[in-house]
Structure formats: C-alpha cells, structure tokens
Amino acid sequence: MSTTTLEYRAADAAATGTLFRFATAGSVDDGKSTLVGRLLHDSKAILADQLEAVARTSTERGFGGGAGGLDLALLTDGLRAEREQGITIDVAYRYFATDRRSFILADCPGHVQYTRNTVTGASTADAVVVLVDARKGVLEQTRRHLSVLSLLRTAHVVVAVNKIDLVGYARQVFEEIEADVLGAAAGLGIDGARVVPVSALVGDNIVLRSDLTPWYTGPTLLELLETLPTQEETTDADLPFRFPVQTVLRPQGALAPGLDADAFRDYRAYAGQVASGSISVGDDVTVLTAGQEPRTTTIAGIDTADGPLPAAAAPASVALRLADEFDISRGDTILAGPVPAAHREFTARLCWLSDTPLRAGTRVLVKHGTATTRGIVTAVTGRLDLDSFATGPADTLGLNDIGTVGLKVSAPLPVEAYAANRRAGALLVIGPQDGNTLAAGLVVGGGTP
Amino acid sequence: MTVTQELANAPAGPHPTTAPRQVLDALEAESIHILREVVAEFDRPAMLFSGGKDSVVMLHLAAKAFWPGRVPFPLLHVDTGHNFPEVLEFRDQTVERLGLRLEVASVQDYIDSGELSERADGTRNPLQTTPLLDAIAGHRFDAVFGGGRRDEDKARAKERILSLRDEFGQWDPRNQRPELWNLYNGRHPVGHHVRAFPISNWTELDIWRYIEREAIALPGIYYAHEREVFTRDGMWRAVGEFSEPTAAEEVVRRTVRYRTVGDMSCTGAVLSDAGTVTDVVAEVAASTLTERGATRADDRISEAAMEDRKKDGYF
Numbered sequence: 195m196s197t198t199t200l201e202y203r204a205a206d207a208a209a210t211g212t213l214f215r216f217a218t219a220g221s222v223d224d225g226k227s228t229l230v231g232r233l234l235h236d237s238k239a240i241l242a243d244q245l246e247a248v249a250r251t252s253t254e255r256g257f258g259g260g261a262g263g264l265d266l267a268l269l270t271d272g273l274r275a276e277r278e279q280g281i282t283i284d285v286a287y288r289y290f291a292t293d294r295r296s297f298i299l300a301d302c303p304g305h306v307q308y309t310r311n312t313v314t315g316a317s318t319a320d321a322v323v324v325l326v327d328a329r330k331g332v333l334e335q336t337r338r339h340l341s342v343l344s345l346l347r348t349a350h351v352v353v354a355v356n357k358i359d360l361v362g363y364a365r366q367v368f369e370e371i372e373a374d375v376l377g378a379a380a381g382l383g384i385d386g387a388r389v390v391p392v393s394a395l396v397g398d399n400i401v402l403r404s405d406l407t408p409w410y411t412g413p414t415l416l417e418l419l420e421t422l423p424t425q426e427e428t429t430d431a432d433l434p435f436r437f438p439v440q441t442v443l444r445p446q447g448a449l450a451p452g453l454d455a456d457a458f459r460d461y462r463a464y465a466g467q468v469a470s471g472s473i474s475v476g477d478d479v480t481v482l483t484a485g486q487e488p489r490t491t492t493i494a495g496i497d498t499a500d501g502p503l504p505a506a507a508a509p510a511s512v513a514l515r516l517a518d519e520f521d522i523s524r525g526d527t528i529l530a531g532p533v534p535a536a537h538r539e540f541t542a543r544l545c546w547l548s549d550t551p552l553r554a555g556t557r558v559l560v561k562h563g564t565a566t567t568r569g570i571v572t573a574v575t576g577r578l579d580l581d582s583f584a585t586g587p588a589d590t591l592g593l594n595d596i597g598t599v600g601l602k603v604s605a606p607l608p609v610e611a612y613a614a615n616r617r618a619g620a621l622l623v624i625g626p627q628d629g630n631t632l633a634a635g636l637v638v639g640g641g642t643p
Numbered sequence: 644m645t646v647t648q649e650l651a652n653a654p655a656g657p658h659p660t661t662a663p664r665q666v667l668d669a670l671e672a673e674s675i676h677i678l679r680e681v682v683a684e685f686d687r688p689a690m691l692f693s694g695g696k697d698s699v700v701m702l703h704l705a706a707k708a709f710w711p712g713r714v715p716f717p718l719l720h721v722d723t724g725h726n727f728p729e730v731l732e733f734r735d736q737t738v739e740r741l742g743l744r745l746e747v748a749s750v751q752d753y754i755d756s757g758e759l760s761e762r763a764d765g766t767r768n769p770l771q772t773t774p775l776l777d778a779i780a781g782h783r784f785d786a787v788f789g790g791g792r793r794d795e796d797k798a799r800a801k802e803r804i805l806s807l808r809d810e811f812g813q814w815d816p817r818n819q820r821p822e823l824w825n826l827y828n829g830r831h832p833v834g835h836h837v838r839a840f841p842i843s844n845w846t847e848l849d850i851w852r853y854i855e856r857e858a859i860a861l862p863g864i865y866y867a868h869e870r871e872v873f874t875r876d877g878m879w880r881a882v883g884e885f886s887e888p889t890a891a892e893e894v895v896r897r898t899v900r901y902r903t904v905g906d907m908s909c910t911g912a913v914l915s916d917a918g919t920v921t922d923v924v925a926e927v928a929a930s931t932l933t934e935r936g937a938t939r940a941d942d943r944i945s946e947a948a949m950e951d952r953k954k955d956g957y958f
C-alpha cells in the first residue's frame with residue numbers, strides 16, 4: 195500500500211472528544227464489511243486477539259487479497275449464521291475512537307431487509323456512508339438508499355466510491371460517478387452530499403490519504419467523519435424546545451438515602467430527555483396534555499443528581515421543576531415557542547417493517563415521544579417508488595414499502611411534520627396483539643391525506 | 644393546514660440550541676433516558692447486579708436517573724458460588740448504602756439439590772442461566788436490566804437495547820425488533836420478558852473514564868494487588884477455594900488486577916501495576932487485547948461461545 199505516513203492510534207476521545215454516530219449502507223458485495231473492517235483496523239480499534247481470530251479464519255478459508263491476507267470483513271460478521279453464509283444479516287454496532295471523536299457505527303446490511311436496516315441505522319445517525327462499487331456506479335439500490343436518507347433527513351450523506359483499485363484509480367471513472375451521485379442526491383433534496391474515492395481492501399483514502407489518487411484533494415473518509423457537525427448542529431439546530439415527560443419524580447417516602455426528608459417533602463419534577471432545542475431557568479413554557487387546553491408556566495429549576503443547571507439543551511437528560519403545580523404525567527410534553535396543534539387525525543409516511551401487509555382499517559398502537567395511544571389506519575393512499583421518488587396509488591403496504599397513510603388516534607398527539615422537527619415528527623407503529631414494531635412513521639401533517 | 648405551515652413562521656428560540664456532545668455526557672444522557680423509559684413502561688423491573696464494574700456503573704446511572712428518589716427496583720444477583728469474596732462484600736455494602744433490596748439466585752443451591760450438575764471444566768458461568776430464568780419467573784420480573792456492552796463481543800454487537808425473551812429466556816438474533824430513533828418498544832406477551840441494556844453503547848474505556856470522572860467505588864480487585872497465582876490456558880488464575888492449581892501448575896506471587904470479575908474459576912487476572920483509576924484508564928487505553936479475550940476462559944471456548952449462551956437465555 196502506498197500512503198503517506200499519517201499515524202492514528204487507538205485514541206481516547208472520551209477525555210475531550212465528541213460522540214458521533216454514523217451508519218453504513220450499500221448493496222451486497224459493494225465491500226461494506228471490508229470498509230468497516232478497514233476503518234476499525236486502520237484507526238487501531240482492533241485488538242490483537244481479534245486480529246488473531248481474523249487471521250486464523252482468513253488462512254483457513256484461503257483468503258488471498260491485500261492487507262497480508264486478512265479478510266477484514268470477518269471483523270464485523272458477528273453471528274454464526276452470518277459467518278457461515280458470508281453475508282451480514284442484521285444491524286451491528288461498532289465502536290472506535292480517534293483523538294477527536296468517539297464513533298458509534300451502525301453497520302447496516304444491504305440485501306433483503308435493506309429498507310428496514312437502513313431506516314433503523316439512519317434514524318440515530320449523524321451521517322450515513324453509502325457504498326458504490328466503482329465498476330458499477332450508481333445503481334437502483336443506491337437511489338433507494340438515497341431516497342430513504344432523504345426521507346429520514348439524515349444530516350450528512352457520504353458516498354464512498356469503493357474498489358477504486360479495480361478501475362485503475364481512474365479519475366474519469368470517479369468523476370462520472372460523482373456527477374451521477376450528486377445529480378441523484380440533488381433530485382432527492384439532499385444537499386451537500388460528499389463523495390470520496392476509496393479502496394476498502396487496500397486502504398486508500400479510508401484513514402490514510404492515498405498516493406494513487408493524486409487528483410482527489412478532498413478529505414479521507416475518516417477525516418470527514420471526524421469533522422462533520424452533529425445532528426444537533428445541523429438538521430436539529432435552531433429547533434424550539436421539546437421535552438416529552440418520561441416520568442414524574444416525587445420521592446416522598448422513597449427518598450434516596452442521605453437526603454434531608456424536609457428539604458424534599460414537596461419535591462416534584464418532570465424527568466425526560468430534551469428532544470430538541472434548549473431551555474433556561476425562568477423561561478416560559480407550555481404544557482400539553484392530551485385532551486386539555488395548553489397550560490403555560492415558567493421553568494423554576496432544571497435538576498440533575500449533580501446539582502441544578504441554569505440551562506439544558508438536547509440531548510441532555512434532566513428533570514424540570516415548574517413554577518405552577520400542574521397535574522402532569524408521562525406522555526405530556528413541555529415545550530417552548532409556538533404551540534403545535536394536537537391532532538387526532540394526521541397523515542404520515544410509514545416505512546412498513548412487518549411481513550403482514552398493511553390495509554386501511556388496521557388497528558395499531560402509536561408511540562410518539564413518551565405517549566402511546568390506540569390508533570387506526572384510516573386509509574392507505576400511496577406507495578413511494580424509491581426508484582423515481584414519486585408516490586403512486588396503493589391500498590396496501592408490504593414489507594419494506596414506504597407509503598402514505600391516514601392515522602386516527604384515540605388521544606390527540608402534538609405531532610409535528612418530520613420535515614420540520616425530526617424528533618417531534620417521528621412515530622412507532624406497534625401491533626396491539628403481539629407488540630411488534632410494525633412501522634417507522636414520519637409525520638407529514640395534520641388532517642387526512 | 645399542514646403542521647409545517649403552522650410552524651413555518653415560528654421564530655427560532657432565544658437560546659443556543661446545541662450542547663457540545665461530549666462523549667461521557669452524551670452516553671450518560673442516553674442511558675438515563677433508557678432507564679427511565681423502562682421503569683415507566685414496565686410493572687416489575689429489576690437490575691442484575693454483581694458488583695462488577697459494568698453493573699456498578701449501571702446502578703450509578705440509575706441512582707442519577709431517579710434522584711432524589713431511591714432506585715425504584717430491586718437488584719438481582721446470580722451467585723455462582725465461585726465469586727470473589729471481596730466482590731460479594733462490595734455488593735452487599737452497595738445495596739445497603741443505596742437502601743435497596745437484593746435477591747440472590749444461587750447456582751450452589753441448584754447443584755446441592757441436583758437440579759444442575761458441575762461441568763467437567765469446573766466453570767460455572769454457563770450454569771447461571773437456569774437460576775436466572777427461575778428468579779425472573781418466580782419474582783415475575785417483566786424487565787431485567789443488564790450491563791452488557793456491544794463492544795464486548797460480536798454477538799453482543801447485534802443486541803438491541805430492549806431485547807425480547809420468551810419463557811425460556813431465548814434470544815432469537817434473526818427476529819429482533821428494529822430500534823428507531825430513541826423510541827423503545829417494550830411490549831411483550833404475558834410470560835415473556837425484556838432484557839434492557841442501558842449501557843449498550845459504552846466501551847470499556849468509556850466505563851473507566853466515567854468511573855474516574857464520577858469517583859465511583861469498585862471492588863479492590865480491579866486495582867493492582869499482590870496475589871498468589873498460577874497460569875492455566877495462558878491466563879493468570881488466582882489461587883483460591885474454587886481454583887486450585889494442579890501439581891504441575893507452579894504458584895507464584897504477582898502484582899495483578901482483574902479487568903472483569905466473573906466466576907473465580909474462569910476469570911483470569913492481568914499482570915498490572917495500575918493501582919489507581921487513572922492508572923487503569925491509561926492501561927486500558929493502551930491495551931492490545933479485548934477485555935474478554937484477555938481474561939475470560941468461557942468466551943474462548945469457541946468463536947460463537949457468547950452467541951450460543953445468549954440464545955439459551957444467558958445475558
């Protein structure tokens with residue numbers, strides 16, 4: 195391998211760095227497992243005993259390629275069935291760190307269940323790395339991945355044009371694919387997609403800059419991952435404060451040992467994680483309870499076990515004390531700024547994740563924030579064609595379909611458009627009988643479709 | 644009017660809307676969120692607590708999540724009968740300090756009654772599953788917190804934060820629910836239960852950094868101390884009631900510490916001078932072996948050892 199001698203070591207970003215979540219997506223055999231293995235290997239996240247196991251299996255299987263005969267894909271193929279079949283079945287999570295950041299990587303397999311896996315991985319990711327085989331260019335599956343990322347409003351889309359070694363490190367091949375990718379992304383409303391020429395097998399431009407692509411002056415894949423801003427800094431920046439109440443902290447009688455019972459006699463605070471925005475002590479807030487008029491009060495305190503805070507921002511977990519004694523419980527929302535309407539009927543896009551097809555009339559449970567309520571799918575009005583990104587007519591949704599439906603819920607929910615606020619527009623659709631997660635829901639707007 | 648239109652003209656809030664996502668703060672916030680979700684949605688949660696560092700950190704997070712209230716669930720320990728006495732003592736002190744209830748499921752009781760029999764290799768870790776499942780059923784726990792981390796093992800890397808188990812405690816890796824955003828779905832049929840892993844996303848180094856930052860007390864065996872040891876299967880084993888050297892195994896005194904504190908009969912020590920948490924953080928950051936690879940005989944049995952035990956209801 196010919197690369198410059200930039201040295202990374204297994205670093206401890208935990209000391210000062212930030213946490214960054216990303217996911218990988220790609221078609222079968224684009225080299226995703228190899229790419230993930232390469233990232234982990236070159237950032238020194240792989241320890242000696244793991245490498246030893248990989249080397250042993252590589253030799254047993256007669257793996258010949260680069261990197262001294264190491265099949266880096268083996269680092270990530272976790273389950274026995276996967277190792278036996280040589281394919282990746284389920285989303286796996288990986289961890290590595292550099293001096294700047296700690297990374298959580300959701301490795302999402304690209305075949306059969308690709309929509310389910312990509313939606314799952316992308317739902318928590320700050321960035322998604324989509325693989326394209328340099329010999330094949332942008333495929334139908336690439337467009338589908340990009341469509342899903344567009345719907346989910348992933349903050350950063352990074353396209354790794356892999357196997358660049360197999361096209362002789364040809365600049366022209368890369369530039370044609372780059373133009374295709376950027377064209378497809380723009381057509382889907384994805385701004386600022388990044389395209390990087392890489393060879394996962396050889397290691398070009400993954401962690402170390404390659405001498406074989408002198409025509410590429412952009413960052414390596416890892417450099418991008420180390421510097422891209424987080425979701426809170428991009429898609430979720432400048433959003434108003436949203437705080438779904440998880441539970442009420444009212445410790446009378448069950449105070450933690452060592453605390454003064456008198457000081458906490460009337461203590462009452464609302465525990466939750468800031469979903470978006472931020473709040474300070476003294477700010478005006480509105481409390482939304484299903485079926486009641488919005489109530490307004492002010493923040494009297496922001497508590498943590500480490501002491502009170504003057505302010506809190508997403509994604510902090512805190513407990514809020516309010517100036518007025520309201521009756522508030524799990525499922526209510528505390529928020530600031532303009533008050534979203536609560537809707538009993540609304541339109542949503544569903545990524546259908548169940549084998550049983552969805553039809554109008556299906557009874558479901560809907561989880562939004564910390565509220566779970568009964569619901570019914572009033573209509574299935576369209577199915578998204580991931581190739582053309584156009585919605586065509588449909589009256590059912592099958593596994594891995596994305597479609598538009600009308601939902602009616604038993605208690606009004608303060609749902610917001612996913613396009614405006616990812617957290618306040620996200621839903622789970624759950625089967626009332628078996629409790630299975632049937633769909634990921636993205637709210638389009640109030641009213642029926 | 645769509646919701647988008649309703650909010651289109653909303654002015655941006657007066658505050659900065661981002662907090663720097665410092666690693667330990669972000670992990671702590673996520674774990675507290677998970678702990679609160681599970682306690683709010685389940686009737687009878689419990690937490691597995693062994694006195695090992697991961698369960699100690701998990702319990703510390705629970706104490707923070709429900710402050711100023713007491714941790715609102717009992718603890719459960721599956722005692723193999725081969726535990727380090729120092730760890731059991733630490734376990735009991737911690738339970739008392741936090742004013743909690745501890746349920747102990749004893750592998751020894753099962754062996755004494757003949758329901759389980761000792762394995763040829765003397766390892767008792769795989770024997771924990773039956774007492775664990777019986778305790779869960781007996782106490783009708785519907786959610787059990789475990790301190791598993793996804794960085795520990797390839798099979799764990801695929802584990803969900805909320806993991807559904809049937810009556811037999813079985814994990815079906817091919818039939819897991821997708822986990823989307825931070826919306827957890829804990830619905831389960833009667834008789835089934837859920838294992839919840841609030842520290843799934845922490846690495847070993849994160850755990851140690853957090854122990855350092857929060858000044859969390861741990862059993863002394865995590866820090867360098869002198870001990871009589873012998874080598875077996877390439878690992879340093881403590882000389883003790885449950886791990887006796889054979890005549891061929893030479894006993895020496897060494898300065899060691901433990902990276903995990905499982906069953907004495909299958910947990911190895913590492914040679915180390917790391918006497919303080921700061922030393923340990925430095926040592927873990929520079930380590931070239933995984934925690935389990937270095938010290939757990941039970942995971943060395945085969946590449947799929949953990950996966951097989953998990954399918955059978957192990958944590």
Ligand SMILES: Nc1nc2c(ncn2[C@@H]2O[C@H](COP(=O)(O)OP(=O)(O)OP(=O)(O)O)[C@@H](O)[C@H]2O)c(=O)[nH]1
Nearest residue numbers: 222223224225226227228267281282357393394395
């Ligand atoms: N020449 C070359 N081969 C590569 C490169 N990356 C991956 N490969 C090879 O392409 C094949 C497929 O790679 P994998 O990493 O297993 O593919 P995958 O996309 O993860 O496939 P799944 O595991 O089924 O999701 C393997 O034979 C790799 O060795 C590359 O950059 N250059």
